[in-house]
Amino acid sequence: MKATIVIRTIILTLVVDEISKVYAKHREGKYKGTHWWGIAKAGEPNNLVPMSPGMMHMDSTSMTLLRNKQRRMIRENPGVLQAISRGVNMALQECQHQFRNRRWNCSTKNFMTGENLFGKIVDRGFRETAFIYAITSAGVTHAVSRACAEGVIETCTCDTAHQRRGPYIQNSEPGVKDWEWGGCSDNIDFGYKFARMFVDTGERGRSLREKMNLHNNEAGRMHVQSEMKQECKCHGMSGSCTVKTCWMKLPNFRSIGDNLKDRFDGASWVMVGNAGGLRRTRRKDNAQNKHNENAQQNGMQQQPSAQQGQQQEHHRRGGRNRYSFQLKPYDPELKAPGTKDLVYLEQSPQFCDANPRLGILGTHGRQCNESSIGMDGCDLMCCQRGYKTHQAIVSERCNCTFLWCCEVKCSVCSYRKTVSTCV
Amino acid sequence: MDQQQLSLSYGGNEYTEDYFYNSPADYYDLYDDAIDGQNQDEQSFWSHLSFYQLCTQCVLPAIWSTCNLLGTTLILCIFFRLFVVVGNKIRSIPKAVFHIVCTICGVLPIILFYEDGDLFQLLLQIVIFPMFCYTLSIICLLTLKQYTSIIFSTVILLTLLYRECFSDDTKWRKTKSCHMLMSLKAMAVLFDLRSNELHKFPPVYQYTGYMLCAGTIYLGPFLTFQEYKNALFTPVYWNTSKVFNVIRKIIISLFCFVMSICLLDWLLNKHMYIDENRNTITNIFLLMYKQALEFRTGHYFISYMSTVFAMVCGYNTEILVTLPMAIEWPQSLLNVVIYWNVPMHHWLKKYIFEEVLKYGKKNKHTNKILAVGATYLVSSLLHGLEVRLSAVLLSLALYTYVEHRLRTKLASKFLKTYSYYSKNYHNSKKYISTNNCTWFIWIINLIFTILNIIHLAYLGSVMDVSVVNSVRSYYDSFEPWRRVSYFSHFIILFMYLISIIL
Numbered sequence: 001m002k003a004t005i006v007i008r009t010i011i012l013t014l015v016v017d018e019i020s021k022v023y024a025k026h027r028e029g030k031y032k033g034t035h036w037w038g039i040a041k042a043g044e045p046n047n048l049v050p051m052s053p054g055m056m057h058m059d060s061t062s063m064t065l066l067r068n069k070q071r072r073m074i075r076e077n078p079g080v081l082q083a084i085s086r087g088v089n090m091a092l093q094e095c096q097h098q099f100r101n102r103r104w105n106c107s108t109k110n111f112m113t114g115e116n117l118f119g120k121i122v123d124r125g126f127r128e129t130a131f132i133y134a135i136t137s138a139g140v141t142h143a144v145s146r147a148c149a150e151g152v153i154e155t156c157t158c159d160t161a162h163q164r165r166g167p168y169i170q171n172s173e174p175g176v177k178d179w180e181w182g183g184c185s186d187n188i189d190f191g192y193k194f195a196r197m198f199v200d201t202g203e204r205g206r207s208l209r210e211k212m213n214l215h216n217n218e219a220g221r222m223h224v225q226s227e228m229k230q231e232c233k234c235h236g237m238s239g240s241c242t243v244k245t246c247w248m249k250l251p252n253f254r255s256i257g258d259n260l261k262d263r264f265d266g267a268s269w270v271m272v273g274n275a276g277g278l279r280r281t282r283r284k285d286n287a288q289n290k291h292n293e294n295a296q297q298n299g300m301q302q303q304p305s306a307q308q309g310q311q312q313e314h315h316r317r318g319g320r321n322r323y324s325f326q327l328k329p330y331d332p333e334l335k336a337p338g339t340k341d342l343v344y345l346e347q348s349p350q351f352c353d354a355n356p357r358l359g360i361l362g363t364h365g366r367q368c369n370e371s372s373i374g375m376d377g378c379d380l381m382c383c384q385r386g387y388k389t390h391q392a393i394v395s396e397r398c399n400c401t402f403l404w405c406c407e408v409k410c411s412v413c414s415y416r417k418t419v420s421t422c423v
Numbered sequence: 424m425d426q427q428q429l430s431l432s433y434g435g436n437e438y439t440e441d442y443f444y445n446s447p448a449d450y451y452d453l454y455d456d457a458i459d460g461q462n463q464d465e466q467s468f469w470s471h472l473s474f475y476q477l478c479t480q481c482v483l484p485a486i487w488s489t490c491n492l493l494g495t496t497l498i499l500c501i502f503f504r505l506f507v508v509v510g511n512k513i514r515s516i517p518k519a520v521f522h523i524v525c526t527i528c529g530v531l532p533i534i535l536f537y538e539d540g541d542l543f544q545l546l547l548q549i550v551i552f553p554m555f556c557y558t559l560s561i562i563c564l565l566t567l568k569q570y571t572s573i574i575f576s577t578v579i580l581l582t583l584l585y586r587e588c589f590s591d592d593t594k595w596r597k598t599k600s601c602h603m604l605m606s607l608k609a610m611a612v613l614f615d616l617r618s619n620e621l622h623k624f625p626p627v628y629q630y631t632g633y634m635l636c637a638g639t640i641y642l643g644p645f646l647t648f649q650e651y652k653n654a655l656f657t658p659v660y661w662n663t664s665k666v667f668n669v670i671r672k673i674i675i676s677l678f679c680f681v682m683s684i685c686l687l688d689w690l691l692n693k694h695m696y697i698d699e700n701r702n703t704i705t706n707i708f709l710l711m712y713k714q715a716l717e718f719r720t721g722h723y724f725i726s727y728m729s730t731v732f733a734m735v736c737g738y739n740t741e742i743l744v745t746l747p748m749a750i751e752w753p754q755s756l757l758n759v760v761i762y763w764n765v766p767m768h769h770w771l772k773k774y775i776f777e778e779v780l781k782y783g784k785k786n787k788h789t790n791k792i793l794a795v796g797a798t799y800l801v802s803s804l805l806h807g808l809e810v811r812l813s814a815v816l817l818s819l820a821l822y823t824y825v826e827h828r829l830r831t832k833l834a835s836k837f838l839k840t841y842s843y844y845s846k847n848y849h850n851s852k853k854y855i856s857t858n859n860c861t862w863f864i865w866i867i868n869l870i871f872t873i874l875n876i877i878h879l880a881y882l883g884s885v886m887d888v889s890v891v892n893s894v895r896s897y898y899d900s901f902e903p904w905r906r907v908s909y910f911s912h913f914i915i916l917f918m919y920l921i922s923i924i925l
Contacts, residue, residue, distance in 0.1 A: 151476040233684055233888045235721045238764075238806055240599035242641045243492060243725070245485055245684055 036066050036198070037088055037117040037136060069201045073194070077155045080194070083147035084140055091139030092117075094257035095132065098264075101376030103351035103363050103383075104128050120359030125209055125345025130216045131264045134342055137199045138220035138256050145191030145224070146250055156190045188228050188248065195221055208345060211325055212270065215343050218323065222340050223259050227251035260342070267342040268334065270327040352383035363422050370420045382422035389420045481685035486677055492536045493728060496638065499528040500735040503637040507655055507737070521655045522632030529640040533601070541594075548598055553634040555582075556609035557627060563613070564624060572613040573778075579606045580804040587807025600641050603805055605634050607645050607770055614774045621648060638732030642725055644744050644766040651738060659737040669731055676727035679747075683720040683888065687713055707907060708880065714903065715883020723747050726764065742766070753875035754868065755830070756823040775801045795820065811885045811900050818882055818912065825915050829922040830871065836925055874914070881911035 066074070074081050095106035106128075108117050118132050148156035199217050203210040231249045236242030326336055327343050337343050349355065354362035368378040368387055378387045398413040506524050510516045530549060537545050556579065563575045583606060586595060612633075615621040625633065625648065633651045691713045726745035733742050746762035753759045761768050779794040799820050803813040884903040 149480065151473075151480065231889060233717075233721070234596065235680070235683065235725055235888065236596075236641070237600035237603060237643050237725060239809065239812055239886065240603070241593070241596035242600050243489055244597075245488055247484075 036070055036084070067201050070198055073198055077153055077194070079147065079153045080144060083143045083152065084198070086147075087139035087141070087143030088117075088136055089139075090143060090253055091135040094139070094253055095135050097254075098131075098135075098257050098261045099128075101369075101374065103366075103375070103381060104348075104360070105366075106132070107361050118359075120357070124358060125212055126348040127264060127267050127342070127344045128348060130212065130267055130342040130344045131260060133213050133216040134220035134223070134260050134263075135257065136220070137195060137217035138224050138260065139253070140199055141188075141191045141195040141221045141224040142250060142253055142256065143191075144194050145187045148187035148190050149250070153190075156187065188225055188250070192221055192225055208270070208327075211327060212343055212345055214323065214325075215327060215337070219263065219340050219342055220260065223256050223263075224251070226340070227256060227259070263340060263342045267344050268327075268337040269330040269347070270337065270343045270345060271330050350383065352385075366422045368420050368422055370418075378420050378422070385423050387420045387422050389418055392417055392419045477685065477689050481689070482681050485681060485684045489680065492532060495535060496532040496732060497735065499531055500638045500732050503528040504659075504735060504737055508658070511656065511658070518655075519628045522628045525632045525637050525655070526635045528637035529635040533641060537597075544594075545598065549601060549635070552602060552605055553609075553631050556605065556634070557630050560609065560613055560624065564616075572610065572617050575613050576610045576801075579609060580801065582606075583807050584804060587809060599807070600643070604639065604641075604643055604645065606805065607767075608634055608648075611645075611770065611774060612648055614778070615648060636736070636738075638736040639729065639738070642729040642732065643764075644726075644729050644733055644742060645770050646733070646738050646766075654736060654738040659740055665734075665740070669734055672727050672731045672734075676724050676731065679720040679727065680724040683717050683724060687717055687720070708877070711884035711903060711907070712876075712880040715880045715886070717888050718883050718886040719747075719750060719879075721888050722763070750879070752872065753879060754872055756819065756826050756875055756878070759875070759879065760819060760823055771798050771802055795824075814901070815882050815885065818915075822878055822882075822915055825919045825922065826871070826875075829918050829925075832922055832925045833867070878911050878914070881907070 074084075092106070092108060099106040104121075107119065122129050122132060144153070144156075147153050196218075200214060203214045203217070227250075229249050229251060230246050232244050232246040234241035234244050329336060349358065349360065351360055352363055354360060354364065363381055363383065366381060368381040369376045370378050370387075370389070373379075375381065381387075393414050394417045395412050395414040397410040399411050503525060507521060510521060530546075533549065534542065534546070559578060560575060563571045567574060583602060586602065587599075612621065612625070612630075616624060629652075633646075633648055636646070636651055639646060691709060723745055730742055730744045733739055743765050745764060749758045749762040775798045776794045779797045780790060799816060803816055806812045806816075881904070885901060
């Protein structure tokens with residue numbers, strides 16, 4: 001009964017644009033596409049047995065976090081669950097590192113009370129939301145690609161047939177043939193595709209909010225993919241490079257976090273408007289993305305051909321492409337956001353005071369830096385409410401030595417430290 | 424269906440309850456944990472793998488990717504050899520054809536596996552350089568009465584230096600070894616001509632054939648013109664043991680290659696727990712040793728491969744290029760210097776060291792020092808005065824001198840019956856076990872060996888086989904040495920002081 005209603009709704013949304021708008025509005029505010037983030041924490045303490053990827057056991061609570069398709073993907077790719085969990089944790093840590101000095105510091109809520117890992121902020125369209133989506137998507141891509149290279153995922157085979165690949169490697173100069181490496185250079189391919197299927201499952205509506213998520217997810221993945229680096233070793237007579245062996249290497253996740261943070265600072269505000277604002281462009285495949293980004297940056301000259309290409313795409317796949325849209329910037333003077341840019345829909349609040357409706361903690365009780373004039377300085381952090389300082393004795397591990405073989409011994413040092421906290 | 428499942432999974436959760444944090448403290452605990460966890464470093468790429476995974480994902484692909492180039496070269500070498508054998512049976516083939524075939528077999532693998540696009544420029548570089556050498560030799564021979572070879576060598580070395588300083592770095596690194604080898608050959612021809620080992624200057628086709636001969640064009644080893652000519656017209660007898668020898672060398676070579684590419688990284692990361700950022704003595708030493716060993720195994724790979732090619736082409740059937748055991752268990756640095764690259768060593772010795780000795784007149788000692796200095800200078804210039812290589816070469820020269828001096832003094836002072844080394848009839852230095860080989864001598868030798876291992880790890884740690892895209896600054900190049908505050912150089916200084924006192 002319920003199913004037929006839902007299906008009918010979907011059909012209607014496809015046909016009538018007006019209804020789709022209403023539907024989008026209806027969905028706004030109770031957005032639920034991202035419960036899978038919960039696997040990062042749901043596994044604790046030992047629901048996920050770490051060292052046995054094949055025997056990965058999930059309890060029912062974490063299974064309920066996933067959609068059908070996601071569950072199927074996990075079933076079909078043994079070992080991938082651990083990678084996703086690792087990826088989300090990595091993203092979480094990176095987010096908290098990048099935002100450690102800001103009023104919103106990527107706080108996570110106590111997961112066991114249910115709901116979303118990052119709290120209600122993901123229901124809105126803030127810059128911060130954009131970052132969360134991008135970094136988690138990047139985390140999954142990164143972790144799955146790495147797991148693939150490590151051979152943890154059984155279904156991720158290293159396709160030795162594809163050795164020379166041009167467009168994927170964006171660091172190399174154009175026109176230069178890439179070095180051959182039969183190994184797992186293409187694990188990023190699997191990671192990218194997997195993350196796209198897994199992460200974007202929820203975003204199937206046509207609301208701008210979902211388009212924003214799709215865009216930001218894609219941006220996160222693009223950052224991982226484009227940061228892939230070739231690493232080479234040279235052999236030859238006396239330091240020359242006659243025999244050169246290269247392979248692709250995933251970037252450090254920290255650098256991805258840094259890049260995404262830069263994009264966060266320069267994120268584009270896109271329009272909340274009619275669905276006509278979703279101008280379509282072709283984004284056929286990740287291989288085309290670089291080209292696409294250039295096209296976007298060059299302006300609209302390539303639009304007509306792109307549309308033709310999309311028409312062909314229609315006929316071939318017999319369905320519409322979820323990724324073929326172009327967001328419109330709020331300020332028409334500005335250029336449209338590129339594939340690697342983050343987009344947001346509403347201006348962020350001040351994050352000064354706790355706002356349970358938005359899931360914001362506020363900065364009460366946060367530590368701040370008295371001498372800094374940046375965001376972590378006490379004036380800005382505490383929103384001019386003032387702060388109090390007190391002396392605290394901090395103990396840290398220190399004088400660590402390595403003992404042969406193989407343990408590290410440390411002693412504990414305590415020292416006095418002045419701590420400022422916001423009122 | 425999917426949609427329905429969604430409503431089942433999340434049904435009833437209407438976000439009614441507000442977020443409730445037990446206390447802010449909980450949250451900050453989490454925050455601190457996260458900060459702690461960030462100290463983890465990206466480990467080496469291969470270090471997480473099991474052995475089986477390493478094999479499938481690093482070893483096999485690595486071998487496979489080099490087999491394209493090396494396999495083709497090997498096939499062309501075999502083809503060349505067969506052509507020579509068949510050609511000598513049919514007497515009507517003119518001799519020039521042999522040289523031309525040799526040239527084609529030599530250049531073909533480079534052309535086929537040249538990845539950097541601009542093929543024309545590569546051809547230009549590889550074909551122009553022998554022509555340049557040829558014309559320059561002719562000009563030198565015709566215009567100059569004496570010092571022909573010396574002036575020629577100077578010009579060639581300066582050309583190499585110019586290329587090193589002013590040409591595109593990646594492309595130059597690719598063809599550098601070809602140019603080095605061609606320079607060696609061109610200089611050797613003129614020196615041989617002067618010393619009447621070669622009676623007349625070879626015609627163009629022979630000269631080009633010698634410069635670009637199959638198998639040795641990009642990996643070495645250095646051949647004399649006589650060896651090259653012999654290969655073309657004297658038969659080589661093959662038997663099973665020779666074939667097995669070739670196969671054994673190929674296996675050793677590939678094993679060294681795999682060691683250099685991933686095995687060492689994997690072994691030391693996984694089983695020794697070394698870590699870039701930990702500052703303990705063992706850790707730092709292992710890191711340096713790993714770096715140096717990667718460089719050395721890479722060199723063995725190249726050397727063994729070049730031996731294989733030279734053997735298959737029939738230039739020199741019992742050629743010795745390198746002796747890994749003499750370097751890995753360095754009983755003296757002198758051995759290391761000699762057995763690092765034997766043909767190159769002979770070249771330097773014959774054409775530079777002994778030539779300079781000839782020119783000297785009176786004081787024998789200063790003359791020797793001059794000769795050593797010249798040898799060092801030429802060998803650095805051959806490498807284009809590359810900063811790190813030159814520093815390593817200079818250090819090695821000093822180390823060898825100090826070690827030699829200290830050990831001869833020790834031997835003469837304390838043990839009359841013990842001699843540091845003896846010259847046997849091959850005129851190569853070899854260690855003798857003295858008649859009364861006591862534990863005392865044994866321990867002294869062991870101490871020197873261990874010291875040498877440390878020195879070699881230290882010296883090799885600046886040689887980096889991995890390609891860094893950005894240009895390394897002078898400061899960065901010696902980072903590994905600075906990290907250990909140049910201790911090895913201080914040890915040598917200390918040893919030198921002892922040798923003065925003794």
